[in-house]
Amino acid sequence: MLNDWDSKTYSTLELPHLNWGKKAIGHLDLAGNETIADLGAGTGRDSFALAKLLPKGKVIMVERSRAMLATLREQLKDHPGTFEVIEADLLSPFGLPNSCDGAISVAAFHWIHDHLTLFKNIAAILKDDCPLVADCGGETNIAQVIACYEEVSKTSADAKEIWNFSSVADAKENLQAAGLSPESVVLEEDPLYLKNKDELETFLRTIVLKDQIAKYESIDQKKIIQEVAEKLPNKSIDYVRLKIIAKKLGS
Numbered sequence: 549m550l551n552d553w554d555s556k557t558y559s560t561l562e563l564p565h566l567n568w569g570k571k572a573i574g575h576l577d578l579a580g581n582e583t584i585a586d587l588g589a590g591t592g593r594d595s596f597a598l599a600k601l602l603p604k605g606k607v608i609m610v611e612r613s614r615a616m617l618a619t620l621r622e623q624l625k626d627h628p629g630t631f632e633v634i635e636a637d638l639l640s641p642f643g644l645p646n647s648c649d650g651a652i653s654v655a656a657f658h659w660i661h662d663h664l665t666l667f668k669n670i671a672a673i674l675k676d677d678c679p680l681v682a683d684c685g686g687e688t689n690i691a692q693v694i695a696c697y698e699e700v701s702k703t704s705a706d707a708k709e710i711w712n713f714s715s716v717a718d719a720k721e722n723l724q725a726a727g728l729s730p731e732s733v734v735l736e737e738d739p740l741y742l743k744n745k746d747e748l749e750t751f752l753r754t755i756v757l758k759d760q761i762a763k764y765e766s767i768d769q770k771k772i773i774q775e776v777a778e779k780l781p782n783k784s785i786d787y788v789r790l791k792i793i794a795k796k797l798g799s
C-alpha cells in the first residue's frame with residue numbers, strides 16, 4: 549500500500565498539474581449543463597475550475613485518499629457549483645452507470661497498475677460517444693529523478709512497483725479492449741524547472757519521491773532529498789506526460 553498524501557502541502561504548491569488540468573478541460577466541448585467526472589480529483593483544483601464552466605451541470609469528484617478527501621471537503625465551501633464527492637478506488641466499479649457526459653483525470657492514472665480494469669470502469673460511467681480526457685506520467689517519465697535517487701540512496705526506487713508509466717501502444721490497446729476508442733494518445737516531454745532548491749526539495753518530498761523516502765527516519769529523508777535535488781540538472785524534473793483523448797464506443 550502506498551503512503552497517503554501530504555494534502556495540505558500539496559494544495560499550496562505551484563503545480564504543473566494546474567496547466568495539465570487546464571489543457572485537459574480545454575479538450576471538453578461544454579455547453580454548461582453536463583455531468584463531468586474528475587477521476588483521482590486530489591484536492592479538487594480541476595473540479596473547481598470545471599464547475600465554473602458548468603453553471604447548470606455537475607462535477608463528480610472521485611478520490612480514494614483520505615487526506616486528499618479531507619482537504620477537498622474543506623475547500624468545497626469556498627467554491628460555487630454542484631459537486632458530488634465519491635470516496636472510491638478507481639479499480640472498483642464506482643457506480644454512476646452511463647451517467648457522465650465526460651471524464652477528466654490529471655496526474656492520477658500512473659498510480660494505478662491495472663489500466664484495463666481502470667478503463668473498463670471509466671467506460672461504464674460514460675454515456676455513448678462521450679469523452680475521456682486524461683493526463684498522466686507516461687513511458688520514461690522522471691527517468692532522471694529515478695536514476696539520481698538510486699545513486700544517492702544506493703537502493704532501488706521500486707519504480708515499477710510504485711508507478712505504471714504506460715507506453716502509447718499499451719494505452720491504446722487497453723482503451724480499445726475496454727470499449728473506449730483512442731482518438732489521440734501521445735507522449736509529450738514537459739520538463740519542470742523549479743525556481744530554487746527549496747521548491748525542488750518540497751516538490752520531491754511531497755510528490756515525486758514520497759513513497760521512496762517514507763521508509764527512512766526524517767533526518768535521512770532530508771539528506772536524501774537534498775542530495776537528489778543537488779544532482780538534478782537545472783533544478784528540473786524530467787516529466788514525460790501521456791495525453792489521452794478517447795471516446796466511449798456507442799453500443
Ligand SMILES: C[S@@+](CC[C@H](N)C(=O)[O-])C[C@H]1O[C@@H](n2cnc3c(N)ncnc32)[C@H](O)[C@@H]1O
Nearest residue numbers: 565588589590612613616637638654655656659
Ligand atoms: C498527483 S495527485 C493528482 C490530483 C489532482 N488530479 C491534481 O491534478 O492535482 C494523484 C491523485 O490520484 C489519486 N489516486 C491514485 N490512485 C487512485 C485510485 N486507484 N483510485 C482513486 N484515486 C486514486 C491519489 O489519491 C491522488 O489524489
